[in-house]
Amino acid sequence: MDRRDFLKVIFAAPLAAPLLAAAKTSGSGPVLYLIADEPQNFLPGIIQQLKRKAWAEEGRAAFLNQHPFAEELERSLSENGWRFVSSPSAASLLLSFEPLRHAASPSFTLIKEGRIWDIRNQGLSRLWKEMNRQGAASTCLTIASFEEHRFPEAPGKAVAVYADGKRRESLSLDANLMRRYTTRNGEVVIEIEKGRARVLASTCRHKICLSSPPACLAGERIVCAPNQFLLAIEGRRFVDTVTG
């Protein structure tokens, strides 16, 4: 089904407008529309492909209304790391159901920032074709609304390196590299691999920096206090500072 036809089908659905409005009330995040019976077979796979986006990372999910495949959706999404909660206000993925007036071919599309995003080219073309080939026409519209603002942790772009309390440089997290820094009190070796930075070796006494998990989210940091050494992940932050 062409994307424009898809939208026509959606907006022709009875009661769709208030429901769509409701799906947007708690945020302006992306909304995924899926026409398919047994949506549990498709939704986790689509979300999995979208996981490069911070808003599609696993979190808490909730239903906004009764869904005929609620149990199955809950099971399949839970297996993929989503935790279901009863309160929509505590969820970052809101699921709702709307029956279509006329049965339509199985398909999906994403609306983000008021625009239609063709997500078929994001590794989903095979799924799209498969749905169209084998799926029977369906009146089941599943609306998955992602609450973008509920994901204050975004993957970082670069890591800033501070040694002896002074900023030395910023390294892209896209690079895979290992680098050694000499400080007044010793040496620290860091590694960047698969978008994550960590301390690989340090001459400090207690090696607390070595046991710190790799950092990849904007705002995360790894500290080696004896060397006054700091790795700070840079990127769009949703908070001014952090406690804990």
Place this chain on the structure above:
Amino acid sequence: MSIPLLDKSKFIIFIFSVLFMVNCRGGEKWQSYTLFFFDTVCDIQVFGPLSQVEAVPTEISRIFTEIEKEFSLGCGDFSSPPVLELFRTARRVYRDSDGYFDITVGPLSELWGFSTKTYRIPLPEEVKKALAFVGLEKIKEQRDRLSVQPGMKLDWGGIAKGWGVDLAARALREIGIARGFINCGGDLYCWGENPENKAWKIGIKHPRQQGYMGIISVSGLAVATSGDYQRYFESGGARYHHIFNPKTGYPAQGKQSVTIVGPETVYCDALSTALFASLQPELIIKRYPEYGAILVEADGNVVILGKAYPVELF
């Protein structure tokens, strides 16, 4: 409305000039600093007149260096005015928390290896022996001097950092820093508005996952967190952390983290430890009506106690 090309470029220059003036209003600017004190990173972001902003790292270093000197583990000068002042604050929280906040847990920190990072699980008789030197009521204040029994060791780690943040924030405001925050390893004070002219957004670190469990939006307030994930070791599948129940001599059970919000960092710092260790945290927070707490229990359940502050949990 269409703007002729020349006018457009003038207009753009005007806009940049206005933005510059807004950002450097009367020679004011935002500046961030990263310093190392108290065995952790201290993040500072301030807004104020240029010369005052440039004086910030020197001013903060002066205050924090002094506090580090006075309050290192087992410090000996029990007659210095800062030690006496902070002791009185610690004693108040000790009494209000029914002894769950106790700066005399130094022998326990040593016994479990937290002061030297040579961790070990002590024998029950060793714990019992160490407990003989724990208990703030054993310290007497006589003629402006603390009388500390031999074998006792004061651990100021649960209160001195917060006090330092308060002193530094006060000093910066006095020299004309109108907006900013000082964050020493999660103990922080923020005042004025953030660079977006809103309340400061403080992320609360998730005690078990990467990222945050919520965001507090505050200004003119302090925030501090104690958690079992900050300093710990694992043995036999169990986690042994640095926040002791001063009554048992063992790491306190039942919580993953406690975040306190309130007017003074020194109390947020001490109360986060007290509520973490206590079995009845609601009784303690009742005695501090200006303070609020966000507790993450051992099973991950989140409980909010005391004064309500704007917090969004995920």
